[in-house]
Amino acid sequence: MDGGSALHITGSNGIGKSSLMRILAGLLRPYSGSVQRTGTVALLDENPALDPQLPLGKALQFWGRVDRCDDAGEIASVLDMDSLLDVPFRYLSTGQRKRAAFARLVNQGAPIWLLDEPLNGLDAEARKRITALIKLHCSDGGICVIASHQAMDLPDCETLPLEEYAL
């Protein structure tokens, strides 16, 4: 994949979409073959990696500091989360957690995004915002790999149906 491109990995439950994402991220070793990539990679999966007992703002701040992101709070307003910054993460709903994890991912500033089911649990408005952010990332030259069984509203997105490669 070149800069600016997006790939949508589809397939039924349990076919190995999430495992493939973890292999691409370098967290799992592939059974055979290898992964080659240049640039850092950011992963969004079902684990938010935000401290449940901390207020959302503080939890995001930790990753902001680790990633040396100066405007860690800015993304929160893009994702309509300003009013949630003082709420402990464990009180957030499924969709709000997903948005929070997405904010963490954006703040990382990595050129390669690996998104595992990014739209799960989101309402229509949040889905629109996140799709817009993905488009913006790709138009800035970033790469996006999305594993989802939901349809993605991305114009120049290639699709990789894993069923065709299943053993």
Added chain:
Amino acid sequence: MIWQLLRRDLGLLLPGGKSGGTLLPLLFFLAVAMLYPFAVGPDAPLLARTGGGVIWIAALLASILPLDRLIAPDLELGVFDQLALRGISDEAVIAVRITAHWLSFAPLLLFSALPAAALLGLEDGSVRLVMLGLLAGTPGLAAIGVMIAALTASLRGGAALSGLMLIPLAVPILIFGAGSLARGDASGIALCAAISLVLVAIAPFAGGAALRAARET
């Protein structure tokens, strides 16, 4: 980066505060020291002779209590995955966690060893040896604790298992740390410190390997 990690780990493990751990291990430690005279009777010479050993056993048991909070919650949250993506080695993460774990229990343990020693009527010389021994031994206990917690984090029933696994590994520290009390000089403490150092040196690598293994299960 390391400083940010240490700050977060201390926030998770230090007693008190919203996100902090509890004082329970320390209260447990003091409770053991308090109950011992009730169990063996108020014979002052006996208490003074055996009290140092009791403090050591109590410290060992107290260090087992926080084991299930050391690694497993962060593994479940995906924090270690995210740190690995950012190129921070698992060994560094574990080394920071050992430091934070030690800071969160050892200073307070040393502090509460004083009232415990007073409850048991230890003599001044023994108190000094107990304190020095605990100072030398607790880094090793912290290293074993984090290492075991990392090994058992992805297992079911890991909490009970980790306690069982910690005890045999802590035996050398106990033998030399508490053994110096019987001899009445500090030579055992030097050996205890040496074992502690070896454990602190090994633990990040063992713990890092355990995290990687947990990632593939």
